[in-house]
Amino acid sequence: MxxxxxxISLTVNGVVHEVRVPARRLLSDCLRxxxxxxxxxxxxxxxVCGCCTVLLDGEPxxxxxxxxxxxxxxxxxxxxGLAGPDGTPSPVQRAxxxxxxxxxxxxxxxxxxxxxxxxxxTPAPTDDEVLEGISGNLCRCTGYQNIVxxxxxxxxxxxxxxxx
Amino acid sequence: xxxxxxxxxxxxxxxxxxxxxxxxxxxxxxxxxGQSLIPLMNxxxxxxxxxxxxxxxxxxxxxxxxxDGVRVGALARHAAVERSEAAVRVQPLLRTALRLVAHPVxxxxxxxxxxxxxxxxxxxxxxxxxxxxGTVRLARHGGAQRDVxxxxxxxxxxxxxxQPGELAVSAFFPALPPRTGTAFHEVARRHGDYAVxxxxxxxxxDDDLRIAGARAVFVSAGPVPVLLxxxxxxxxxxxxxxxxxxxxxxxxxxxxxxxDIHATAEYRRHxxxxxxxxxxxxxxxxxxxxxxxxxEERDG
Numbered sequence: 326m327x328x329x330x331x332x333i334s335l336t337v338n339g340v341v342h343e344v345r346v347p348a349r350r351l352l353s354d355c356l357r358x359x360x361x362x363x364x365x366x367x368x369x370x371x372x373v374c375g376c377c378t379v380l381l382d383g384e385p386x387x388x389x390x391x392x393x394x395x396x397x398x399x400x401x402x403x404x405x406g407l408a409g410p411d412g413t414p415s416p417v418q419r420a421x422x423x424x425x426x427x428x429x430x431x432x433x434x435x436x437x438x439x440x441x442x443x444x445x446x447t448p449a450p451t452d453d454e455v456l457e458g459i460s461g462n463l464c465r466c467t468g469y470q471n472i473v474x475x476x477x478x479x480x481x482x483x484x485x486x487x488x489x
Numbered sequence: 490x491x492x493x494x495x496x497x498x499x500x501x502x503x504x505x506x507x508x509x510x511x512x513x514x515x516x517x518x519x520x521x522x523g524q525s526l527i528p529l530m531n532x533x534x535x536x537x538x539x540x541x542x543x544x545x546x547x548x549x550x551x552x553x554x555x556x557d558g559v560r561v562g563a564l565a566r567h568a569a570v571e572r573s574e575a576a577v578r579v580q581p582l583l584r585t586a587l588r589l590v591a592h593p594v595x596x597x598x599x600x601x602x603x604x605x606x607x608x609x610x611x612x613x614x615x616x617x618x619x620x621x622x623g624t625v626r627l628a629r630h631g632g633a634q635r636d637v638x639x640x641x642x643x644x645x646x647x648x649x650x651x652q653p654g655e656l657a658v659s660a661f662f663p664a665l666p667p668r669t670g671t672a673f674h675e676v677a678r679r680h681g682d683y684a685v686x687x688x689x690x691x692x693x694x695d696d697d698l699r700i701a702g703a704r705a706v707f708v709s710a711g712p713v714p715v716l717l718x719x720x721x722x723x724x725x726x727x728x729x730x731x732x733x734x735x736x737x738x739x740x741x742x743x744x745x746x747x748x749d750i751h752a753t754a755e756y757r758r759h760x761x762x763x764x765x766x767x768x769x770x771x772x773x774x775x776x777x778x779x780x781x782x783x784x785e786e787r788d789g
Contacts, residue, residue: 328494348497348540351531370490371528378594384568385594390527394497395520395544439594460680461592 333397337362338406346393353377355393356403364404364434368463375462378435379403385442404434407441416482417441417475426475428466436462440476449480492530498541503628506543507656511630513539515653520544521563524591524599525607549658554579558623558663563656567596567604580662581775582621582671586613586689589673592681605642606657608649611683611709613673615643619714620671620689620706623662627655634658643713669693670775672768675708676760678751684708685752686760688740690768692728694776699725703773705765710746710757717743719769728773736769737762 330345337360344359351370356362356379368374370389377389380402388401407415417440420426427433436459443450443458450458455476464472498513500506510517518537520526521544529535543549543564551562554575561570570576571587590596590604590613604614605625618625618639625642628634629652642650651657665671675687686709693702700723707715722739723731746757 329496331497347494349492349494349530351491351527354491370531372524372595375592375594381598384597386598387524387594389531390524390595390598392497392520392523392527392542394499395523395542397499458593461594 331394331397333394335360335393335396336400338402344393348392348394350393351389352379352381352391352393352396352401353388355396356388356401359393362403362405366431366434368431373463374432375435375439376432378438378462380438380442383442383445385439402438402441404437407437415441416486417444417479420475420479420482421472424471424475424478426467426472432462432464432466436464436472440479443476444480444483448483450476490531490533492527493533493536495537496539498539499545500541500543501545503546503548503656503658504630506541506546507628507630509539509541510656511654513541517541517653519606519656521603522566522599524595525603525609543656551659552576556664558621558661559583560659560661561601562659563600563602565601567599567601568593570601571596579664580621581665582617582673582689582691583662585671585673586617589613589675589684589687595681602657602660605660606649606651608643608645608647608713609683610643610646610711610713613675613684613687613689613708615639616687616689616706616708616714617673618660618662619643619716620691620704621663623660625649625651625657626659626661627651628658629655636661639714640716645712665691666693668695668776669702670772670777672771672775674764674768674771676764686710686746686757686764688761688765688768690765690772692769692772692776694773695725697727698777699727700731700773701725703769705740705769707740707744707746707761707765710744710761715744717765719765723769728770728777731769733766733770737766740765 328347356365366376368376372390379388498509517539520540520542549562549564552573553560559576559580577584624636673689675684677684690705695701703719703723740762741758748754
């Protein structure tokens with residue numbers, strides 16, 4: 326018997342998508358396979374690595390630990406939605422580039438989403454707040470030093486440009 | 490890996506949720522935050538036939554802080570309870586413990602009641618409920634609700650008194666008596682991991698600031714949270730003159746933790762003793778009104 330499909334509606338980066346998915350479709354797979362938004366990366370698929378972090382109604386969440394059907398009717402922001410409408414990278418994205426806060430880039434989408442929400446809630450974080458904020462995201466290349474620098478730099482850039 | 494197929498139910502209110510749970514019985518599992526259940530399903534360690542998603546039951550998304558304690562509804566996220574100033578005023582150990590639960594992003598989705606029902610003996614919240622003598626409220630279709638005390642709720646590793654067809658609708662964390670402080674100290678291999686060992690303590694002082702009551706609960710020390718009454722070994726002295734090595738010894742003698750790849754049983758016993766003494770001293774300082782001690786500390 327074919328697996329039952331559920332009609333759901335997701336607002337991703339401001340665009341409404343109507344899709345039919347099996348109940349077991351992870352939000353991460355729905356974004357990547359059903360919607361073609363492959364910026365969200367899938368690392369461990371059990372909530373440890375943080376690569377699949379997206380913003381669910383504005384709050385960072387593991388898309389691999391969320392069923393797409395649960396997200397029905399909710400708003401999602403992925404890494405593809407962080408830049409401005411004209412494609413200008415966001416302060417967080419620019420700071421990661423400036424500070425060499427990425428090497429292979431696999432973990433970067435998760436970091437960008439996590440840090441975007443962190444700086445929205447805590448615009449001028451201390452070192453401890455940065456470490457706590459990114460503690461759920463693993464990076465196997467950088468050693469984190471430049472990521473921490475980039476978070477502080479992003480806070481500066483955001484302050485200079487005024488809150489969006 | 491991907492989760493196995495299941496039938497999905499998305500009730501809109503509590504009555505509908507209970508009706509569905511009654512129908513699916515032992516084949517059903519409740520999905521709230523999913524931060525423990527979905528990893529288990531992704532790894533194919535759990536394969537419920539029916540999943541009852543309560544995320545649309547808005548009436549369960551509550552944090553009510555009253556004079557007697559804090560009642561947390563089944564859909565209240567860790568982060569919501571952690572941020573609730575009203576909850577912290579009534580029961581400060583909640584925030585202290587929640588900051589030790591996984592990472593902020595996990596706490597955005599995970600729920601307090603879900604952590605209790607998951608009943609992991611390494612987890613902080615079952616220990617907190619046990620230490621405070623809280624209760625879990627269970628509801629079923631067509632039946633009366635029942636409150637189960639923490640001491641009877643946790644029945645084994647990942648096992649609770651919840652029966653098929655029942656839904657844990659809320660948990661109650663009692664407020665602290667006067668002149669009482671709490672603390673939670675744990676050691677984990679990595680930030681946010683389950684603790685190798687950990688102790689939460691509750692200390693009540695008398696009018697002369699002598700220890701009148703001292704309890705500690707231990708995580709990763711047995712099949713369920715292990716509660717020890719250490720009042721006697723504190724000998725009703727002020728914290729500064731308690732024989733703390735004797736307290737550590739008493740803890741070591743009364744715990745029987747398991748060994749695993751992270752730690753030997755002997756190391757866990759040792760850590761538990763050290764952490765209990767630290768947590769009790771911190772709790773005593775908090776009870777005495779020392780503003781420099783917040784009661785929350787991550788060791789190692």
